[in-house]
Amino acid sequence: MSDNRKAQIEISKEEFRKVGYKLIDDISEFIDTIDKRQVTKNDSLKKLRNLLGEGTLPENGKPVDELIANATNLLFRHSLFNGHPKFLGYITSSAAPIGALADLLAATVNANVGAHILSPIATEIERQTIKWLAEFIGVSSSYGGILVSGGNMANFTAFLAARTAKAPKLIKEKGIDNVSEKLVVYCSKTTHTWVEKAAILFGLGTESIRWIQTDATNKMDNAVLEETVKEDVKNGCKPIMIVGTAGDVSTGVVDNLKGIATICKTYDIWFHIDGAYGVPASVIPELEKLFHGIKEADSIALDPHKWLYNPLEVGCTLVKNPQYLIDTFSSHPEYYNFTNNEEDLTQNYYEFGFQNSRGFRALKVWLTLQQVGRSGYVKMISEDIELAELLFELAKSHPELEAITHNLSIVTLRYIPLDITNLDKKKEDYINQLNEAILNELQKGGEVFLSNAIVKEKYCLRGCIVNFRTSKKDIEEIIEIIVRIGKATHLKFNKKLI
Numbered sequence: 333m334s335d336n337r338k339a340q341i342e343i344s345k346e347e348f349r350k351v352g353y354k355l356i357d358d359i360s361e362f363i364d365t366i367d368k369r370q371v372t373k374n375d376s377l378k379k380l381r382n383l384l385g386e387g388t389l390p391e392n393g394k395p396v397d398e399l400i401a402n403a404t405n406l407l408f409r410h411s412l413f414n415g416h417p418k419f420l421g422y423i424t425s426s427a428a429p430i431g432a433l434a435d436l437l438a439a440t441v442n443a444n445v446g447a448h449i450l451s452p453i454a455t456e457i458e459r460q461t462i463k464w465l466a467e468f469i470g471v472s473s474s475y476g477g478i479l480v481s482g483g484n485m486a487n488f489t490a491f492l493a494a495r496t497a498k499a500p501k502l503i504k505e506k507g508i509d510n511v512s513e514k515l516v517v518y519c520s521k522t523t524h525t526w527v528e529k530a531a532i533l534f535g536l537g538t539e540s541i542r543w544i545q546t547d548a549t550n551k552m553d554n555a556v557l558e559e560t561v562k563e564d565v566k567n568g569c570k571p572i573m574i575v576g577t578a579g580d581v582s583t584g585v586v587d588n589l590k591g592i593a594t595i596c597k598t599y600d601i602w603f604h605i606d607g608a609y610g611v612p613a614s615v616i617p618e619l620e621k622l623f624h625g626i627k628e629a630d631s632i633a634l635d636p637h638k639w640l641y642n643p644l645e646v647g648c649t650l651v652k653n654p655q656y657l658i659d660t661f662s663s664h665p666e667y668y669n670f671t672n673n674e675e676d677l678t679q680n681y682y683e684f685g686f687q688n689s690r691g692f693r694a695l696k697v698w699l700t701l702q703q704v705g706r707s708g709y710v711k712m713i714s715e716d717i718e719l720a721e722l723l724f725e726l727a728k729s730h731p732e733l734e735a736i737t738h739n740l741s742i743v744t745l746r747y748i749p750l751d752i753t754n755l756d757k758k759k760e761d762y763i764n765q766l767n768e769a770i771l772n773e774l775q776k777g778g779e780v781f782l783s784n785a786i787v788k789e790k791y792c793l794r795g796c797i798v799n800f801r802t803s804k805k806d807i808e809e810i811i812e813i814i815v816r817i818g819k820a821t822h823l824k825f826n827k828k829l830i
């Protein structure tokens with residue numbers, strides 16, 4: 333080895349500039365023309381695999397400019413663009429461009445935000461970001477928490493804090509098998525699948541979940557909830573957590589949070605809010621009432637990579653008393669020298685959650701919050717909701733569409749051909765199959781991307797607008813596309829089925 337080591341993986345300043353400038357040029361062009369592209373090309377698996385080839389692991393290296401040019405080409409030509417104005421699928425937002433710059437900068441510094449000593453300014457930025465997120469959604473800024481990879485992880489983190497707070501303390505040493513009472517958790521039937529994963533992963537088992545029915549408006553029925561809690565207590569179970577959803581994944585409904593908070597208080601149960609999607613809407617003054625009770629939550633999950641328009645991945649767990657996170661996750665192995673700071677106010681994030689080494693995902697959230705401020709978010713989120721209203725109203729007034737639900741920025745609707753009237757069971761089955769087929773056609777077509785929801789046994793097309801690029805014109809065109817594809821699919825389908 334020479335005195336001045338020159339590793340092959342290093343890139344010279346000149347080359348980094350050259351390749352980096354070209355990449356930034358290509359990215360700017362991509363962002364500027366995203367609306368002119370197809371949402372997705374729906375390439376076949378065969379085509380995608382052919383593009384990559386069957387080559388084995390390269391033995392030797394290749395030039396950086398060639399590799400970056402090739403990757404740019406592949407990604408810009410063969411991706412699904414959730415940043416497209418007509419992408420309304422699932423709950424994935426258009427990504428704030430400043431987030432791309434933030435991720436580049438964060439990866440460059442490569443702060444390990446597991447320990448303060450390894451990431452001094454990054455840790456403080458994460459701390460400030462979490463404080464701002466609490467302020468943003470209108471809870472006390474004394475809530476603490478941690479940024480995680482997304483909604484599942486944010487809810488898992490809170491689930492474990494709840495278990496620490498409300499289950500017998502011996503779990504930590506003896507394991508869940510040694511708890512004599514059955515631990516139970518409560519949530520509405522429409523709760524996202526994370527709750528099942530959590531029950532399995534954290535030892536409670538899926539039978540510990542009490543799936544509470546919803547009322548006519550799709551909110552958790554709090555009267556049934558309270559009855560179920562009472563029954564469980566009578567039968568010797570130990571209720572540890574109730575999950576209220578603020579913006580359910582299928583229809584965007586916000587549960588009656590205040591009512592849940594009262595039940596939690598009465599029976600000494602942890603109150604968790606899954607606000608992964610919807611809780612940012614609480615920033616809109618007119619919607620404050622809808623989120624009444626949020627301040628009483630013991631924990632809240634929210635996802636900056638959903639309605640705060642941050643690039644994947646970033647979720648957040650907020651906990652009213654963050655000590656429960658430390659009690660759950662902290663450990664002090666002898667090989668860590670992380671507690672020798674003169675101030676005990678420093679924070680080591682490895683003690684607040686699952687991860688040990690952690691990336692600097694806070695930077696993009698911190699910068700986006702400053703780029704647009706609270707007022708910018710109020711405007712963008714209100715506009716998304718207005719566009720959802722427009723989609724719902726246009727569907728309602730269209731003779732071939734049935735508008736089913738509208739809450740926050742989620743709309744469900746379905747296509748009903750003009751020649752099908754007086755819906756009976758058989759016709760309902762057909763409409764369900766037809767709409768499923770329409771959804772598949774729409775997703776393959778690449779003009780628009782919607783997803784689906786089953787609402788009271790109806791298979792619906794579902795649009796979720798967490799997209800600052802979507803405009804009124806897009807919504808009008810989406811209606812036309814749905815009806816055009818609906819007609820064509822019915823024509824094709826009808827011959828086979830009726």
Ligand SMILES: Cc1ncc(COP(=O)(O)O)c(C=O)c1O
Nearest residue numbers: 423482483484524580581608609
């Ligand atoms: C209400 C709700 N909770 C949790 C999640 C899971 O979030 P993630 O996909 O980021 O893990 C979602 C995802 O859509 C959601 O809508």
